[in-house]
Amino acid sequence: MPAEKWSIMIEQPVLDTLRLQLRPVEISDALDIQKFAGKREIADTMISLPHPYPIGEAQRYIARMQNEREAGISVAYVIKRKVENEFCGLIELRDIDHEHLQGELSFWLAIKAWGHGYMSEGVQVIVQYGFEALNLNRLYAYHMLRNPATGRVLEKNGFKQEGLLRQRVQKWGQYEDVVLWAILRQDWQASVEN
Secondary structure, three states: OOHHHHOOOOOOOOEEOOOEEEEEOOHHHHHHHHHHHOOHHHHHOOOOOOOOOOOOHHHHHHHHHHHHHHOOOOEEEEEEEOOOOEEEEEEEEEEEEOOOOEEEEEEEEOHHHOOOOHHHHHHHHHHHHHHHOOOOOEEEEEEEOOOHHHHHHHHHOOOEEEEEEEEEEEEOOEEEEEEEEEEEHHHHHHHHHO
16 A cells, blocks of 8 residues: 555544643653653663753654654654643654554653553553544554563553563663563453443
C-alpha cells in the first residue's frame, strides 16, 4: 500500500483521568521537556533518550512529533497533574502502522512524579485512545530488562510479555537486554467488560 494513502493527520483530543490531563505536546512544553528529560536518572533506562540532553533537542522533538502527527504516524502527549497543572512527563503512540493496525507505546515520567501511580493511570487512558479512537488492534512497548518498574506498569494495564531481546540496544557503552510487551484489542475489550 503506498505511504501517501496513510498520510492523514490524527485527531488528538485532550485525555483526562481522575488526577491527570494528557494533552497534545506544544512548543510551550519545550522548557519542561528540556529540564526533566535532561536528568541522568530519566535517560538511564530510556532506550533512545540521550544524556546529556542537547540544547534545542526539546524543540526538535516537538517539531518532529507535530510532523509525525500530521503524517498520521505518531501522537505525543504531555502528562500534567490536574490540580497543580504540573508537568509530569510524556507518553506517545508512535510508529503507527495503518496497514497492520499497530503502534508502539513509549513514556517517561519526571523523577518527582515517580511512585504515585501516574504512569499506570496515563497508560490506561492512552491504551483506550489507541484502541477506540485510532482503531488499532495491537499496542506494543519495550523496556530495558533492568527497569522492571516499566514492566509492572505495562502488566497492570493488560500487556503480556512477548519476549526478551538479548543485547538489543547499546546504552552508554553497555549492551542492554530489552523486554517486549503487547496488548491486543480483544484482550483489552475483555478486561474492560469484566
